[in-house]
Amino acid sequence: MSGTGFGDVNARFRVYLAAPPAMEAYQQLSGMQPLQAGDIDQIYRHCGNGWRKIFNVYAKLLFALPPTHFDFAPSASSWQQFRDLQLLQAGSGTALCFSAPQFDKEDVLHLIAGRTLAKHLITQGLEADLHWLSSEFAVDPTRKLLVTPFFDYRQLNNEKISVSAKLLQLLAEQVSEIERFLVGSSPVGSTG
Known part of the structure; x- marks a missing residue:
């Protein structure tokens, strides 16, 4: 089962949000619905x-991932082009889910956007062993799960996108020493 949301039914990278856009067409989603070219533009024109x-x-996050481990954006010349031509479309390997993560496939990376949503999902029965690296970032290496700030420029700025990309790389490589990376760097989320 792939959950409910937008994107590739076989996505290897899944981001989780609490709810779909407030558009009538998306209020009764069942399963994974690939977006078409122009759908993203239509969503933010209608929803803000x-x-x-x-x-x-x-x-931007997918475009920041190292191409040696991730092949989401190799054919795009910019993150904007990737967003407009590939993100959340069939065959993109990406999904935006509005249901709880399902850890039934080992090769899938999961990202919950926002600490509040992560804590809510845990109280609703999500089985995850989150290790909080800071007040904003948490990981469950066994389930290849990362919690980041919500996907907003103020909360997940360019510096935090870089930190997220590095943590995702470590999860993908199954490195169990994620904290080692953080020991040598400034505290995660310490700057705005």
Whole structure:
């Protein structure tokens, strides 16, 4: 089962949000619905700048991942082009889910956007062993799960996108020493 949301039914990278855009067409989603070219533009035209930020941060994060481990954006010349031509479409390997993570496939990376949502999912029965690296970032290496700030420029700025990309790389490599990375760097989320 792939959950409910937008994107590739076989996505290897899944981001989780609490709810879909407030558009009638998306209120009764069942399963994974691949977006088509132009759908992202239509969503933020109807639902506001908040959704533009979500899609932009998602594309920027994927574009920041090292191509040696991730092949999400190799054919795009910019994160904007990736967002407009590939993000959340069939065959993209990406999904934006509005249901709880399902850890039934080992090769899938999961990212919960926002500490509040992560804590809510835990209280609703999500089985995850989150290790909080700071007040904003948590990992469950066994389930390849990362919790980041919400996908908004103020909460997940360029510096935090870089930290997120590094943590995702470590999760993908199954490195159990994620804290070792953080010991040598400034505290995660210490700057705005």
